[in-house]
Amino acid sequence: MTNSTLNFEPDRRHFLALGMGAAAVLVLPGAVRAADRAADIRTLAFDGDTLLIAGATLRASPDDGGSWEERPTPAPIASIATHPARPGRLLAGLAHGGVAVSNDGGATWTARSEGLASGEVTALAVAAGNPDMFYAAIRGDGLWKSEDAGATWALAMDRPWLDEAERDPLTLASVDLETGMGGIWIYAGTEKGLTRVPDCFCRWQDVQPGNAMDALVTGDAPPAEAPLPANEPVLSLASALTTPSTLYAALPSGVWASQDGGVIWSHKAKGQGRAVAVHPRDENHVSALLDGTLKLSRDAGATWTAITVA
Template sequence: MRRASVILPLLGSLIFFGVGCISFSSNGSSSVSGEGGVFKSSDRGDSWVQKVAIPTVGDEVRSISKVDVVALAQDPQVADAVYIGTADDGLFYTYDGGESWQQPAQVSNGRVSSVAVSPKNKCIVFAAYGNRLIRTEDCSRTWEVVYLDPRQERSLTSVQVDRADPNQIWVSTDGGDVLRSSDGGRSWTSVQTLKGPVVELALNAADGRRIMAATKGDGLWRSDDSGATWKYLSEAHKKEFSGSTELVTDVAAGVSDPATVIVASRYGLIRSRDFGDTWESVPMLTPPKSTTVYALAVDPKDSNYVYYGTATTFYSTSNGGVNWIPKTMPTTRTTTALMVDGMNSSVLYMGVTKFK
């Protein structure tokens, strides 16, 4: 599939001023009690500790324990620098591995669906913030809008930064749009509009020209030439694995093994070892279409280590799904974001959400 590209004009930079002071939305997320926020494991998910503290002055105690987390991202250069996107409470970040959290006042409410950190500059961070892509170049002191979808009802769903060339930025929307910037976000090209909302983008770690887009109901698409042409990947597997194009919730791509991609859907888990050309079912303890996988993660150093969360259980495998170890969740909330530390595979982060 080919798509005529359109260069979007550069939007005037709308700068939010502030220096990392903490504010909260009106839903009471500053309360210290709660089972939400972030949990951290230092033993590959065998045990978990809630990490929600916010530094305050005096005796006041605050936390992110009632925050619903939908996105996790780690600085590729600094292991203890972690960012979370929330469903309603904006963006939080930690520079000490979750021991304390801070929030930029400019991003203190609303949904942040995805976060990406430049692999070459730890102070450059992108966040999908409603219908805007925002960027900081000074470690969250100030933020500016680098892309604004003119349709206010639309939301950005994923942002990816090329590991080799951080000027190459990709974003997707719930309107099916895929856009690319080749100049660090100063200008944008609309490279494709797919049939359904794009849930997630997966950028090949070894070749930034190759990108996969997972849609909510139309399956998977891939471009091998920076978005110039697109190939539909789901024709075969949607027949063999019924439900594999429905209710796609997460996509995890390998880093040390960049050809490996795992997709969570209504079917369960499917995996490709050739970046989407062929697919296989990943064996699970539950039958196909019997449970919903809300979050998924692959160890960047060893794609045989896979983790996922359902409404009540956390699962881990060290052999690509041959054997799974189920663990009771450390909270009554649902896992909606999972991340393996890129520098220490024993460390995992879990973000949770209270579904109404």
Template sequence: MTTHFARALSRRRVLSSGLAAMGAMLLAPGLALSAPGTALSGTVTALAFDGPAILAVTPDGLLRREGDAWTRLDVPTGPSALATHPDRPGMILAGWQDGALRRSLDSGQSWTPANAGLPEAAILSIAVAAQAPDTIYAALEGDGLWRSEDGGEAWTFVMDRPYLDGAEHDVLSLVSVAHETGMGGIWLYAGTRAGLTRVPDCFCRWQDVVAGDAMDALAMGQAPVEAASLPEGAPVEILALAPDTPERLYAALPSGLWLSTDAGVNWEQTASDPVTALTTDPADPLHVIAADAAGLRVSRDGGTTWSSFDLSKDS
């Protein structure tokens, strides 16, 4: 087992005065004038459920599907990160490569800035705490993890990037996994270009995902139980789970889609096609929607079988 210790928080970036001025600007409320039936075009780069509705990021912008149609939401195109939470229906968080982060509390009808205190760095991933939906985490390119405990009103730096294979790595995808750490609190799992890692929400250190008795085994001079791991050193590009079933974790790698049913200790590959976006239905952890070069596909059995995403049906 490898343990990675956090570096000093002195790496925190100094904010520019211009960023605060940018954050004071409000976005115009309302939906963009897109007729129902707007089609998805181009590569889908992010997906999320907002209650029964589905959100998708495409080159055309952020789209929302309710009923049998997509509608374009009135935000700048190209969000790089997207997050929702089943305990806060209507709350959508979207981040951009320019460091902007915006929040909607009415399912995308209006938006306000939510990046006060964040440095001007690309937002790679956003996660809402599984057991505390007012707590939000953001992974920033070249910087590390930031936390807001008031729904995005203010932010503080909490953790450097994980140090893996002799170098720091950006967090490409972040999820809050409601399993106790043994140190109090719960885990944040991170996908990086060097693989999967995790940190407790006390932010003491990054560490590998291991079986629950691995530390006890090492203390007794025994070898930990072997686990069926993800491919060693392979990039973990996307993580997804339903908060009420934290042991069921999905990971998208260049080799395809992988599934763990024990919170990331053991893994099996369920699909070989690469995906560009992934989301799990909070109301049904077996209901998974993925995007690839051909469009959207849906699974109702946890990723074992897939079918085309059909707007005319309840996908």
């Protein structure tokens, strides 16, 4: 896939290209269609006030689920990322390989995969302090980095080594913390838990209290005080840009939150967590996929309201 405009119109050819499963959704009763759309969700993101849900299709809601609009997708989406400094820019990691970028909220797409390894893009992130710096995790390969908004890519880091094997990042988050190298950490959720690397890409390490350099020098910094459940997959991460120390995570045990960069975690919602996103201007405004239902919280996960995906 090279950097070229993807001509895409949501016509009959689009629906056929999505496959028979997606085509079947179009002819089922409304209640079933809504359930299928929720089940299809693989990833969530906020583009300003607009909530995005993506999988085989891409849907957008400007009013927390009050209304929905389907937008074209270049292919089934495995991961999606945005940055508040670039409203309308959507970065999509494609399930069949490659990255696509939209600068108009998903109306049109451009392939941005020059030099990127082939394979499913399992996770994407945009650097907290640089909206033109992208990170992508490729299944079976490693962590890739683009410094020119996806025009070119280069390998940045091998996959994290956890429990005697390399593990694919299932989710990524760029976190602007003073304890990082130059203020930036890249957090990765894997099938064996949470890990992170400073933006120097020196070494993956456990989340620990204290400074990144201290941990790299000593190699035996103290562990997190109340970490996420051991050996449980971390399927989705979200960092609150307004309060960088605030993180949310979706795990099979539910939604978890940390107020100190991942050292201490608290359980915010029980259920099968699949995806989570936080509003770019309000760290208490969170959306999550729990037990196959899209939910919204306005109080940092203390209470949740179900959202119908119409």
